[in-house]
Amino acid sequence: MANEKQNPGPATSDDLTPREKDLLAIIEDMGKQLEAKKMDGLTSAQTPTVTHKGATYEVTAQKFNFEGTDYTIEDLKDAKLVAKLIDKKVGFLVKREA
Known part of the structure; x- marks a missing residue:
């Protein structure tokens, strides 16, 4: 079984390239903005x-x-x-x- 790849486990921020870190930060920020709008009642999970x-x-x-x-x-x-x-x-x- 020498040809099987070992599962390296979950990636950490140290494993990411600078571009990947920037993209992850943008995604996290967008998620926070969306959540804030939902809390303000500006969006809804369901169609009115x-x-x-x-x-x-x-x-x-x-x-x-x-x-x-x-x-x-x-x-x-x-x-x-x-x-x-x-x-x-x-x-x-x-x-x-x-």
């Missing part, structure tokens, strides 16, 4: 949804303009607005299949 007449719709836009007015996802708490958007078949409300 609204319901209308028993159906659930995924909301694929954070901001939109409808009939000349700018809205944000927070405005979708208004059931009348949601009904109008669904009636107009806007593309950013995607009906979930059961």
Whole structure:
């Protein structure tokens, strides 16, 4: 069994090249930034949804303009607005299949 390679074990930061260390630092920083945004409520692990007449719709836009007015996802708490958007078949409300 002289041809089998020995498992060197987990790599340490000493085993990395300077470029690999820089890339690892960037990845770690991006992970921290993403986690901070999640904590601020700016992102969600799940796609936001609204319901209308028993159906659930995924909301694929954070901001939109409808009939000349700018809205944000927070405005979708208004059931009348949601009904109008669904009636107009806007593309950013995607009906979930059961």
